[in-house]
Amino acid sequence: MIVDTLLVRLGGESGIDNAISAGDVLTLSVARSGYHVHTFRTYPAEIKGGPVMFQLRAGVQPVPSLGDKLDVLLAFNEEAWQLHGEALRPDGVLIFDPGEHDAPREFGGTAYGVPLDRLSKDLNLRKGKNLIALGALSALFGFDFQPIQATVKDKFGRKRPEFVESNRIALMAGFEWAKENIQDEVPFRLAAPDSTHDPELVMSGNQAIVAGALAAGCRYFAGYPITPASDILEEMAKRLPPIGGASFQTEDEIAAIASVVGASIAGVKAMTATSGPGFSLMQEMLGLATMAEVPVVVVNSMRAGPSTGMPTKMEQADLNIALYGGHGEAPRIVLAARSVEDSFYQAMHAFYLSETFQMPVILLTDQSLSHRTATLPMPDPYRVPVVERLRPTAEDAGGYQRYRLTESGVSPMGIPGFDATPFTATGLEHDEYGAPNYTPAMHSAQLDKRGHKFERAAEVLCDLEYPLGCHAYGAPEAEAEVGVLAWGSTAGVVREAVEEMAAEGLPVAALVPAVINPLPAERIMEFAGHLRAIIVPEVNRTGQFAAWVKANTELHLISLNKYGGLPFTPAEIRAKVMEFLVAKPQEPAAELQPTEEVAHG
Amino acid sequence: MAREAKTKPKLLPKDYKSKVKPTWCPGCGDFGVLASLYQAMARMELDPARTVVVSGIGCSSRLPFFVQTYGFQTAHGRVLPVAIGVKIANPALTVIAVGGDGDGFSIGGNHLAHAVRRNPDITYVVMDNEVYGLTKGQTSPTSPLGFKTKSTPYGSSDAPINPMAWALASGVSFAARGFSGDPKHLTDLIVAGVEHPGFAFIQAMSPCPTFYNTFDLWRPQIEALPEGYDPGDRMQALSQVFRDDGIPVGLFYRQERPTLDSHTRVTAHPLREETEDFDVQALLEMYR
Ligand SMILES: Cc1ncc(C[n+]2csc(CCOP(=O)(O)OP(=O)(O)O)c2C)c(N)n1
Numbered sequence: 001m002i003v004d005t006l007l008v009r010l011g012g013e014s015g016i017d018n019a020i021s022a023g024d025v026l027t028l029s030v031a032r033s034g035y036h037v038h039t040f041r042t043y044p045a046e047i048k049g050g051p052v053m054f055q056l057r058a059g060v061q062p063v064p065s066l067g068d069k070l071d072v073l074l075a076f077n078e079e080a081w082q083l084h085g086e087a088l089r090p091d092g093v094l095i096f097d098p099g100e101h102d103a104p105r106e107f108g109g110t111a112y113g114v115p116l117d118r119l120s121k122d123l124n125l126r127k128g129k130n131l132i133a134l135g136a137l138s139a140l141f142g143f144d145f146q147p148i149q150a151t152v153k154d155k156f157g158r159k160r161p162e163f164v165e166s167n168r169i170a171l172m173a174g175f176e177w178a179k180e181n182i183q184d185e186v187p188f189r190l191a192a193p194d195s196t197h198d199p200e201l202v203m204s205g206n207q208a209i210v211a212g213a214l215a216a217g218c219r220y221f222a223g224y225p226i227t228p229a230s231d232i233l234e235e236m237a238k239r240l241p242p243i244g245g246a247s248f249q250t251e252d253e254i255a256a257i258a259s260v261v262g263a264s265i266a267g268v269k270a271m272t273a274t275s276g277p278g279f280s281l282m283q284e285m286l287g288l289a290t291m292a293e294v295p296v297v298v299v300n301s302m303r304a305g306p307s308t309g310m311p312t313k314m315e316q317a318d319l320n321i322a323l324y325g326g327h328g329e330a331p332r333i334v335l336a337a338r339s340v341e342d343s344f345y346q347a348m349h350a351f352y353l354s355e356t357f358q359m360p361v362i363l364l365t366d367q368s369l370s371h372r373t374a375t376l377p378m379p380d381p382y383r384v385p386v387v388e389r390l391r392p393t394a395e396d397a398g399g400y401q402r403y404r405l406t407e408s409g410v411s412p413m414g415i416p417g418f419d420a421t422p423f424t425a426t427g428l429e430h431d432e433y434g435a436p437n438y439t440p441a442m443h444s445a446q447l448d449k450r451g452h453k454f455e456r457a458a459e460v461l462c463d464l465e466y467p468l469g470c471h472a473y474g475a476p477e478a479e480a481e482v483g484v485l486a487w488g489s490t491a492g493v494v495r496e497a498v499e500e501m502a503a504e505g506l507p508v509a510a511l512v513p514a515v516i517n518p519l520p521a522e523r524i525m526e527f528a529g530h531l532r533a534i535i536v537p538e539v540n541r542t543g544q545f546a547a548w549v550k551a552n553t554e555l556h557l558i559s560l561n562k563y564g565g566l567p568f569t570p571a572e573i574r575a576k577v578m579e580f581l582v583a584k585p586q587e588p589a590a591e592l593q594p595t596e597e598v599a600h601g
Numbered sequence: 602m603a604r605e606a607k608t609k610p611k612l613l614p615k616d617y618k619s620k621v622k623p624t625w626c627p628g629c630g631d632f633g634v635l636a637s638l639y640q641a642m643a644r645m646e647l648d649p650a651r652t653v654v655v656s657g658i659g660c661s662s663r664l665p666f667f668v669q670t671y672g673f674q675t676a677h678g679r680v681l682p683v684a685i686g687v688k689i690a691n692p693a694l695t696v697i698a699v700g701g702d703g704d705g706f707s708i709g710g711n712h713l714a715h716a717v718r719r720n721p722d723i724t725y726v727v728m729d730n731e732v733y734g735l736t737k738g739q740t741s742p743t744s745p746l747g748f749k750t751k752s753t754p755y756g757s758s759d760a761p762i763n764p765m766a767w768a769l770a771s772g773v774s775f776a777a778r779g780f781s782g783d784p785k786h787l788t789d790l791i792v793a794g795v796e797h798p799g800f801a802f803i804q805a806m807s808p809c810p811t812f813y814n815t816f817d818l819w820r821p822q823i824e825a826l827p828e829g830y831d832p833g834d835r836m837q838a839l840s841q842v843f844r845d846d847g848i849p850v851g852l853f854y855r856q857e858r859p860t861l862d863s864h865t866r867v868t869a870h871p872l873r874e875e876t877e878d879f880d881v882q883a884l885l886e887m888y889r
Contacts (some may be wrong), residue, residue: 002743035795099756198889199889201885201889202889204887207888208605209887214879215881215882219872219873220686220689220690220872239884242724243879244872244879245872246689246690246872250682251682251711251712251715252711254679254682255679255681255682255685255711255712255715256682258675258679258682258683258686259683259689260686261680261683261686261687262655262683262684262685262686262687262690263674263684263686263687263689263690263872264871265653265673265683265684265687265690266687266688266691266694266871267690267872267873268687268690268691268872268873270690285676285679287676288676288679311842329766330646340680378882379885380880380886381881414671415653415873416650416691416694417650417651417693417694417871418871419650422649422650422670422671422672423671423672424619424665424666424668424671424672424673424674425672425674426674427658427667427674427675428663434668436621436666471764520709579607
């Protein structure tokens with residue numbers, strides 16, 4: 001059977017099977033052959049030991065989500081079968097190592113035993129199992145061999161030339177073994193790629209954030225290592241110095257954001273990135289940035305919490321802290337990236353907003369999106385304006401008021417070394433000049449100033465267009481009966497489920513805003529229109545986004561919560577939507593009962 | 602850089618005074634430190650538009666408001682990482698960090714060792730009054746063992762830390778101690794600290810007349826470092842900071858070593874002025 005998408009999972013033992021690096025090689029080579037890809041991976045938090053998995057979904061058309069059941073499972077050991085067997089479709093393909101275990105009896109699909117371990121021992125390539133497996137995979141499924149070899153060369157060639165040859169030998173060994181020993185046709189094969197377009201880019205969400213930030217003019221980064229945000233620090237450390245910027249690993253997250261605030265005061269566009277525990281530590285400095293009106297961008301890649309939680313698992317549970325984390329009334333702009341491509345645009349967007357409104361902007365992503373690699377078309381940086389904060393003019397010299405009460409709330413910000421307008425910024429309430437001032441009138445006036453900026457931001461944001469504004473999928477909204485309202489990385493699965501259902505003629509539409517605060521409430525109300533039900537899927541237990549939307553719109557929403565550390569699958573979205581499409585006229589029972597639906601993942 | 606200030610007449614100490622009146626109690630030691638800072642700034646002819654005084658929170662951390670330069674009063678304990686961000690962003694700026702002993706050695710303690718080992722070219726003046734002033738008299742990390750305050754009614758259980766020893770042990774490249782009762786000497790130390798290319802740590806003994814009046818206790822103990830003292834000798838510096846008798850003041854240690862900005866930055870230009878052409882599309886092409 002020729003299929004449009006193929007979902008392959010590699011499962012193995014961390015530090016032994018190198019399943020992740022095999023997956024990375026496969027991803028890039030498949031993309032270079034002209035397919036669209038979307039990956040998902042989970043690691044144990046430990047460096048050595050523990051199960052890892054890498055999953056690649058390749059498609060002839062764009063693949064917005066990680067998909068549902070696996071078409072192919074490559075199990076390096078028996079544990080991988082035990083962990084992932086259930087995810088494999090009953091008529092799927094299992095590739096296993098007969099040296100590790102027998103073909104599982106309970107499995108009714110096609111099982112191929114490939115002696116990965118023995119082949120690697122015969123070749124004296126202790127670490128070659130993964131490439132032997134890739135060789136066998138490409139022989140079986142007809143993946144183009146050339147790009148795999150080229151990718152291995154690109155990935156290892158420069159640092160370890162000796163790897164190129166041994167990897168080639170391993171790849172060939174797997175390929176030839178499979179050709180010789182497995183004659184039957186595999187049950188499904190991916191259709192030929194669309195060769196009319198250039199191969200797309202393959203980036204991770206975090207790499208896209210870095211590229212977007214640099215495109216927006218970010219030239220200072222500070223961070224403290226934390227999964228799943230460390231690679232933003234590492235990427236910045238690599239990219240910034242050669243273009244005249246600076247990147248800096250600090251002693252903790254407090255110092256990271258503190259130095260970012262300092263760098264911004266000195267006139268540089270600056271950013272930090274962290275995950276839950278570090279984001280908790282940053283709250284006080286975020287308040288300072290609000291009070292002193294310093295533009296900063298903070299990326300929070302959400303992982304399962306609370307506390308240290310599950311560092312390598314995703315969750316969408318930091319919306320509340322992003323919105324409300326600080327003390328006092330400190331409105332913050334909160335954005336949530338929806339895909340790898342969107343990570344690029346939202347990073348640019350974050351700088352645009354923080355510079356325009358001189359306030360912190362929080363960009364949320366999560367483990368699954370940060371570490372997801374996916375194909376994307378070349379982003380167009382000109383779609384997002386690159387701006388700089390308002391600066392003092394000649395008129396401001398003499399009696400310069402840094403915190404002048406203006407109608408928009410935005411006032412010119414002097415930069416030491418560039419503007420002859422010294423002032424002292426502070427986290428204390430202050431007057432127009434910046435001097436401490438605790439009078440009722442001044443506190444009210446400055447709170448209004450900071451509030452007006454935020455309200456202005458809401459106006460600017462209300463009619464954003466693609467790629468920054470709300471994304472809408474599925475049936476035309478006027479015809480839809482059931483709606484799905486999502487945020488962040490859940491966008492991809494929602495898109496896939498809803499587009500598929502709409503193509504089947506079902507009246508389903510979806511809306512996914514990028515700007516979470518200020519919420520595009522009018523647009524959401526318009527979407528809600530006459531929908532019979534609005535489902536809000538999110539990967540958390542309490543429905544933080546649903547609560548936030550309710551607070552802003554008074555809509556009745558149906559929460560669909562999943563909280564096992566894994567993202568939704570399109571099938572889970574579909575199943576929930578179907579509940580509301582099938583019958584249940586007027587008063588759906590689900591609306592009267594507790595509206596939480598739990599799908600453990 | 603825009604707006605050259607070269608043609609301006611020479612600035613006097615009073616020109617560095619802002620319009621904001623100090624909030625300190627009469628007789629506060631911090632007045633002496635502030636006076637020394639004005640003097641030092643005038644002596645070095647610092648350009649107010651290119652000088653940033655950064656602080657944390659506390660009575661002493663109010664100081665930036667009283668100085669007519671750029672200033673930033675940050676959050677409690679966070680003076681050093683903010684100051685470092687300012688300095689990396691624009692190495693051409695003169696960055697002076699100030700604060701109290703609670704700010705620098707308690708809540709901000711972690712930042713001290715790391716600032717010191719990175720050696721950014723900034724000067725850090727800690728006004729040490731061995732008590733929490735702003736919060737009205739609780740024990741501080743430099744308070745003596747057994748110190749009775751409202752938060753330690755039976756006497757503090759914690760031995761004081763030794764800030765100079767801490768800085769030296771972390772690898773500080775400039776360490777000095779002064780006394781707010783001797784502003785002339787303190788001025789010399791601040792000038793030397795600002796001129797030192799690297800992290801200059803200055804412990805300014807600055808009594809709090811309201812919550813722990815140590816003027817009379819300290820004054821007789823204040824003395825210069827011994828004749829023939831060599832500030833290039835770290836072991837000698839350690840033996841002086843660990844002395845049980847007296848409060849020696851002066852330049853304890855000075856060493857030249859590479860600064861943070863020379864490591865993190867290729868050039869000394871302000872980051873916002875870097876002219877390096879950056880083509881994001883060229884970067885993105887690498888991901889194909
Ligand atoms: C996070 C935080 N905790 C506590 C405080 C309250 N606080 C303000 S200043 C201060 C200590 C002041 O002592 P010190 O730093 O020695 O400065 P001094 O007032 O003596 O000059 C404290 C605890 C605060 N502002 N922020």
